[in-house]
Structures are given as structure tokens and as C-alpha cells.
């Protein structure tokens with residue numbers, strides 16, 4: 394590709410993830426977006442795959458399910474001159490550090506909120522990560538076709554609970570059975586709900602914000618109230634500020650109903666206008682790699698094992714940060730300095746896994762991996778070595794002790810643990826006093842998958858003893874005194890040998906801080 398062709402191709406890319414709490418409507422809205430992109434022909438395709446119950450036992454039905462979760466990990470489509478990449482953020486029981494790491498590979502995020510529930514715990518956690526990265530966040534308040542909370546209350550909650558300024562791009566006119574439409578502040582129009590049959594979907598507004606010509610809503614008391622609210626929001630609310638949107642200080646808020654496909658297109662059009670194309674990535678050395686730089690570079694943010702024991706290969710997900718990927722190209726792996734030929738790659742579409750021939754900065758590719766890659770690895774071409782900034786470590790919340798069932802099989806036990814930990818499937822700690830292995834994870838399913846894979850791939854049956862929720866806090870080794878440890882704050886070390894305490898609960902953490910006021914404790918995130 395020529396330099397300006399590459400630049401154009403990169404500028405077309407919009408790579409994002411949807412952050413939400415389970416059931417807010419992520420799948421439903423994704424499906425609508427894919428419909429606009431012409432990828433799925435019929436709503437229900439994505440849903441059918443998910444088939445409602447992501448029950449653990451099902452999930453363990455290995456290959457089949459794994460295949461599904463791989464193919465739906467990244468979906469790509471073209472719309473309005475843009476190439477859109479949506480990265481899935483696993484929720485439900487498969488919520489894990491992978492979900493967090495995925496957010497390291499996107500340029501913006503769409504936050505979907507259930508209008509009846511407001512901000513829920515998982516949304517909040519995922520939001521914090523986006524905030525830390527300073528990426529733009531767009532909010533879609535969903536399920537307007539049902540009765541929900543007051544729009545003023547919902548937008549205020551964004552500011553109070555998440556600490557992000559909100560800018561209403563539109564405002565609902567009624568909700569539930571009384572839903573009439575949205576007052577589209579940004580586009581100066583009214584979008585009517587379910588009015589396509591009458592042939593009129595949009596009513597234009599004049600410079601006073603009133604409907605031009607015939608006003609079918611004139612007598613409507615809800616509409617009159619909406620006019621007042623919109624006045625208030627315009628007068629007292631935040632100003633629209635593109636720079637603030639770009640650095641994640643202000644979130645544009647859209648209302649709609651994914652299920653009835655109302656307001657979704659309006660959202661998508663505005664989103665694509667303001668969402669950023671791929672931006673520069675920082676390197677460990679303090680430099681920056683620009684996306685249109687012709688030399689290829691990228692980093693691995695996720696590794697997914699092939700659960701079929703006959704196929705030991707794994708898929709390494711690469712976010713391309715600069716240049717162009719060509720199948721069969723040679724790259725350097727920064728960690729080892731080794732040269733690797735990338736001949737076996739996939740790009741992800743909604744329905745099929747296709748072999749990818751080329752991809753550019755902003756795109757995600759999957760590389761078949763036989764054990765070369767680790768999460769956080771940088772790959773690059775060109776003479777100058779590149780190493781991207783380290784991916785953050787996410788503090789696990791759930792812990793379990795792990796031992797080998799058969800003491801004679803220590804070798805496979807250790808090998809399995811080392812490899813799975815390297816993959817980022819779970820975090821490994823070791824007790825200071827007993828040397829016991831302790832695993833940490835963000836979600837319970839990670840433990841179950843770990844146990845399953847130890848048995849299947851490493852022929853090592855393990856015994857897991859749940860320790861429940863803990864608060865992990867690192868301590869400066871200089872300040873550490875092993876006597877500080879107790880049953881309420883277990884002292885362990887992480888893989889790098891750094892000491893940390895696993896606190897029983899907030900109370901025990903506070904007790905510790907009172908007892909040792911000079912000791913500094915840090916959370917990784």
C-alpha cells in the first residue's frame with residue numbers, strides 16, 4: 394500500500410467495544426449495528442449463537458463453544474465509508490481480565506445502560522478502565538420502549554456515579570407505552586417512534602427548537618414537558634465540546650431502544666462522526682508510534698486456547714498499531730528478538746472466520762500460535778525495535794488455593810500452571826509462610842476453565858479450595874515486616890516476586906491502615 398493509501402485506510406477505521414452490565418442490551422444493539430453494516434441479514438443471528446444460557450456446563454462443551462466465542466470476539470463491517478471493528482467484552486459468567494484487556498485494544502467505547510436500572514456494577518468497572526485510558530466514551534441509554542427512570546435522573550447519575558460530564562444529544566419524548574419519539578437536540582429534529590407506516594419519521598425543528606409546519610405533538614402534554622426539559626438542559630447543561638469528548642471528559646448521551654431499532658441509526662451516525670480513528674500508541678521507551686507509520690507494529694492483548702485437545706494451538710489477538718499486515722510477513726517478537734513468519738492468520742467477521750490477507754492499523758487479527766506469544770508482547774517489522782507500553786495488571790478479586798491431586802505428577806502440574814498463567818487465564822501467587830499456590834481471577838469461570846484445562850491439556854487433576862473475595866494490595870518490600878501478616882491479611886508474592894496482602898474485607902484493610910499508618914498500600918487497578 395502506498396503511504397497515502399495507508400493513511401486513508403487507517404483514517405477509515407473505528408475500533409471500539411461496548412461496555413455494559415449483562416442484560417443492558419449489548420448483544421441486541423450489536424446485532425442492529427451489524428444489520429446496518431449488512432453483515433447479518435436477520436436480527437437474531439448473534440443472539441441465537443449466544444442461545445440464552447451461557448451455562449457453565451455448556452461453556453465446557455469445549456471446541457464448539459470456544460469456536461463461537463472466538464468468532465464473535467471481533468466483528469467487522471463497513472458503514473458510511475468507515476470500517477468498523479467491534480470488539481466483544483465478555484460479560485456474564487465469562488467476565489474476566491480478558492474483558493478488561495480488550496479495552497486496551499480499542500480507540501473508543503460505547504456504554505450501554507438500561508434506562509430502568511441506570512449504572513450497574515459491571516458497567517462501572519469497565520468504565521474505570523476506559524477512563525484510565527482517557528478514550529472517548531459514548532453513552533446509549535437503552536430500552537426506551539419500556540418504562541424507565543427519568544432522563545434527568547439518568548444523566549445526573551452519569552456525572553455523580555461515574556464522574557464524567559454528560560451532554561444530551563437527544564431527549565426522550567415519553568417512554569414505555571407512552572413513547573412518542575426523541576427530541577434530537579444535535580440534529581435539530583424530532584424522530585418519531587414507530588411512525589414509518591405514516592411515511593414520516595423525522596420532523597424538522599426551526600431555530601427556536603419548535604416543529605416546523607404542522608405540529609402533531611402540539612397538544613401533547615409530555616411533549617410540552619420535554620420542551621421545558623430540553624430548554625433546561627440547553628441552558629444549564631454542559632456545552633458540547635469535541636476536545637472533551639476526545640479525551641473522555643464528556644460523554645455524548647443518546648436515548649433509544651435497541652430491540653425496536655429506534656434511535657440506533659441516529660446514534661451510529663453521530664458516533665462515527667465523533668469517534669476517533671486509530672491514534673498513536675506509546676512505547677516503553679517514552680516514544681510514540683503513529684498509526685500511519687508504514688512499518689508494521691502491534692501488540693497482543695488476548696490469547697485464546699483452542700479447547701480441542703487435538704489442536705494444541707492457540708489464537709493470539711493482535712491490535713495493529715501501525716502499518717499494514719500482509720499474510721506471510723516476517724515480524725520480530727520484541728521479548729525474544731526472534732523472527733517469526735505470520736502465515737496463519739484470521740480476521741474476524743460476524744459469521745465466519747476468514748483468512749485475512751491484509752489489515753491495517755486499527756484492525757485486529759488473530760494469529761495461530763504454537764506457544765510463541767504472551768499477552769503484552771509487541772511484534773514489529775523494520776530495523777528499529779519497538780516495545781509498546783506494558784499492559785496494566787488487573788487486580789483479581791476472587792482467590793483459590795490450588796494443589797495437584799496426585800503428588801506424583803508435580804511436573805505436569807507446574808508446567809500447566811506456568812503456561813496457563815502466562816496466557817493470562819489466571820494470576821498466580823504464592824503464600825509467604827507455606828509456599829502454597831494461590832490463584833486469583835476476576836470471575837469464577839476463570840477457575841473452572843483453569844481446572845478443566847489442567848486436566849485436559851496437561852493431564853493434571855487439581856484440587857481447588859475457594860478462598861472467596863479478597864482485596865489485593867501491594868506493599869513496598871522496604872516497608873514489609875512478615876509479622877504484619879495475619880489470617881485476615883494473608884501475605885503472598887506475585888509472579889514477579891512482589892509482596893502483597895490479601896485482605897479479608899474492607900474492614901481488615903482499614904484496621905491494617907490504622908495499625909500501620911506509615912505503610913503505603915497500592916491497588917494495581
Ligand code: GDP
Nearest residue numbers: 415416417418419420421535536539650651652
Ligand atoms: P446483553 O446481555 O447486554 O448482551 O443483553 P441482550 O442484548 O441479550 O438483552 C437482554 C434482554 O433485554 C433481552 O431479552 C433483549 O431482548 C432485551 N432488550 C434489549 N434491548 C431492549 C430494548 O431496547 N427494549 C426492550 N424492551 N428489551 C430489550
